[in-house]
Amino acid sequence: MEGDLIEGYFRNELTPAERGAFEQRLAADPAFRHEVEEHGKAVRLVRLLGRQALKARLAERGRQLDAEKARSGFRLPWRITLLATALLALAWWFWDRQTEDSSTPLPDTEIRRDSAETPAPPAPGAAEQAEPKPSAENSPSAAPPAAESSSSHEQLFAAFFRPYHDESLEPAVRGEGEPTPEEQFRQLYWEGRYREALAVFEVLENASKSNANLQFLQANCLLATGQAKEAALALENVLRTSRSRFLPEAQWLLALACLKDGNKGKAKALLQQMAQDAGSPMQEEAGDLLERIERWLQGT
Template sequence: MKHEELITGYFEGTLTAEQQRAFEQLLVTDAAFAREVEFQREVRQAIVLNERAQLKQLLRNHEQTKHNATPRLRWWLGAAAAVLLVVGGTWLWLRTSSAPVLYAAYYQAYPNTVLPTVRGGASESTAQAAFRAYDRADYANAEKSFETLYRDTGEAYALLYRGVSLLELGRFADADSVLAQYPAHQPLHGYACWYRALALLRLGERAQAHELLRELAQGTTPLGQTARELLSRL
């Protein structure tokens, strides 16, 4: 499989186990491939956030090195330029009803907003280990550490971050199960519902995803507008 096909499959969640291993190996051994993946991630995030100015600047920055870029990187630059033509217009790419594409378009990992507030106590080392792995994108170890943290302390945020780690690992059913446990009275409940809706969408459970998104769309959380946009594409 060509490198660009591996990258597309990664973001659309369609890689087989063998292809996923090949993708992860290339990330470690091929610096140009890793740069392409990161660039494509930034382009997709820029589109999802409707940041046209951000995307233009991103393309300008890469244009400076375009003539020295590898053929594969030039391929992605061209693809990004084509995407720019529809941003703010028809949003053709986002309007597809394909669950993997919608998932890739709207998903991005929740940032670490908790660790700076974790101080002292028996749980400190576990929390630090969990977030250290999470920040390094070592989601396999992060997932295990957050599982331990929740079991030992009952901290609700551990459920959210474990759920996101499971999404990163492609374990969508497990992510749904974990995120469904998030207490409704906790501050990050809306985000747990959002990521659970994405997990359900990726699993093909559109009716359940639709129900969660409708609740978010009717609420007052910052996710309301994004939930309404995704609902319009389901």
């Protein structure tokens, strides 16, 4: 409901009374104002990427036409050339909105075996395909495990882990201008390009690097690229500051990071805390994984 209100504000669809109430809340509620600002900034990267792709294709077609004219010695009228190039660019634009970049490999596909996992994020402009807001069943890494009880700690990790996604992370499309590094990081994370996202995270300003929510996403990237020790450090910092909206998920991912790193004792301790906490959204998954770890240890 609040998301609809913010979207209506940016689309100028609110009534005068609604707009007045919205702006009063904007002035009085810093958290709400931050959410509105993030909504406004999140769209820039998508538009920039689309413009850059269109310009590149337009330039390439122009070079092809120049080469053809040089070979044939025949020069088309410049208006016809410009029109043909524009039509080709428009066709590329429509095609690009409907397809993913086939040259970008899916990261770490071995951990995406579960049939109930979250689908790949939609391409910009395909908002109707956006995934629903997760419940405990589709929160991070909560897919039903596919590994057998005798699996190693690496196999158990692979069966339970998946990078976190919910609709609040989906980039919107609005605004102009160059994207900030933080916007680039969020966009790359949403697209599942975790190694590239980590590279962008390194150039963020210190204020952004210390943001617990961004650190949580960084930890997901680290786990998705096999860097369990580094992910555990980031997640421990998130839990220590207690300033993230992803605290239950961070505790779950920390247990998985410890499991992947072979630290079974700490993984079990974290899982026991969640399994005994009736208020934890990860209680059921923690109990399930804990039981499988116990069976695995008994079989070794």
